[in-house]
Amino acid sequence: MGWVMFENNPDNASVIRMKGGIPLYGSVQIQGSKNIALPIIAASILVNGKCTLSGCPDITDVDSMFRLIESAGAIVCKNENQIYVNAENINEYCMPSRYASVMRSSVILLGALLGRIGEASIDYPGGCVIGKRPIDLHIFALEKLGAEIDIVGNKIRAKAKKLTANTIHFPFSSVGATQNTILAAVYANGITKIENAAREPEVTALCDYLNKAGARVVLSDNFLNDGIIEIYGVEKNSLHDVEYSIPADRIVAGTYLFAVLATSGRVELQNAPIDNMNSVLHTVIEMGAQINKDINNSRIVIEVPDRNMISNLDFVETGIYPGFPTDMQSQLMAVACTSKGRLCIRENIFSNRFKIVDELKRMGAQISIKNDNEAVIDGVASLEGRNVIAKELRGGAALVSAGLAAEGITTVTDIEYIKRGYEDIVNDFARLGAQISYD
Ligand code: UD1
Secondary structure (H helix, E strand, O other): OOOOOOOOOOOOOOEEEEEOOOOEEEEEEOOEOHHHHHHHHHHHHHOOOEEEEEOOOOOHHHHHHHHHHHHOOOEEEEOOOEEEEEOOOOOOOEOOHHHHOOOHHHHHHHHHHHHHHOEEEEEOOOOOOOOOOOOHHHHHHHHHOOOEEEEEOOEEEEEOOOOEOOEEEOOOOOHHHHHHHHHHHOOOEOEEEEEOOOOOHHHHHHHHHHHHOOOEEEEOOOHHHHOOEEEEOOOOOOOOOEEEEOOEOHHHHHHHHHHHHHHOEEEEEEOOOHHHOHHHHHHHHHOOOEEEEEHHHOEEEEEEOOHHHOEOOOEEEEOOOOOEOHHHHHHHHHHHOOOEOEEEEEOOOOOOOOOOHHHHHHOOOEEEEEOOOEEEEEOOOOOEOOEEEOOOHHHHHHHHHHHHHOEOEEEEEOOHHHHOOOOOHHHHHHHOOOEEEEO
16 A cells, blocks of 8 residues: 655545554644634724734635635635734625535524624524534624624524623633623623623633724633633724734644644644643553643653553543543543553543544444443453544544554545644544645
């Protein structure tokens, strides 16, 4: 078999093929964060000027968000390193289904469009099928700010002659609903207070961006504990030109750490968002990897000289930030399959996030599900290469990691899911010595 080791083209590929069992060595650059880029691109709708973004990941979801803001009237230009958005003329409130319906985060355009032009019409959001993903908290908060919202068939219609500040207490933490509320409140009249806001770095980055553009979004001194955000409404259309560099993707960085845990080797992550990765780094170290952090240079070196050093923890549960991220749960499960001992994972955020289990079992993993949200994994000596199917974004990436560790050839199909979040997972692993290619 001829392996195309470098710069194999992801654009038209639908399958990833790999030969497992090869340790990973080398250095990899971590891409910009998808979940930070998406709300920031949406937020650009509020900016009555030009936004210069660097570090935007080149992935399909980001592309869809750019298409959506273009439909609203923004002009988007790209060069090699930066993306320029001119949002001086936002005039269209109807978002095309083609892009909105496939992506969960399209829903935050509601807050941005309401804030800028007082009206929005958008499809009920799509995205990965990882369980019930209602938008009741988004609607509750926007209505509290004065919007009238109707859901007719698959369309959400929102209108607000004017938005007025209010206090919004979320019964539980939602990243998207928090972001939507902030966007709608930027030009609302008065001081909006959000209680029990999501504390994820994807929320703080959005606040940072908006403040750079002239908004007044203030996190409480004790934000990680109380989740209080105050948004002081500023004059309509006063947000101005802004430059912003999208921080690195903590989930991509975590995915690569777990791949080294699964295969062994020594890998340096460059441009890693170390400050936001505590729970993942803690897990990786507890499982037996050696980690060196160079905080000043955003570098993490992970070393696993021998796979036999890696043991399962007894129990890991997903949680809101700074807990263990639900977006890393599948990657942890994949490595647990061939680590010593038994791991119990409890998924606390989404209701159907074990889609990867059947695929891992086909590779020889021993996993059983209890009470719908708990998976018990008993480590086996090795997995066997199989044809497996990506059913969602992070589970798809975890299957690649499982394939890199398995004996023989693994093919992962339906990789469109993976391309939604990873710029080029194949060439990243190929540069680390893996035998992997797009098919
Ligand atoms: C974001 C991330 C996703 C991550 C998730 C949790 C993006 C584009 N996606 O998704 O990768 O897994 O945060 O960290 O940033 N919920 C409701 N009603 C609502 C909104 C949410 O019941 O109106 C529930 C959800 O079903 C889920 C929980 O709240 O059970 C948390 O979801 P949320 O934080 O909103 O996730 P997203 O913003 O969709």
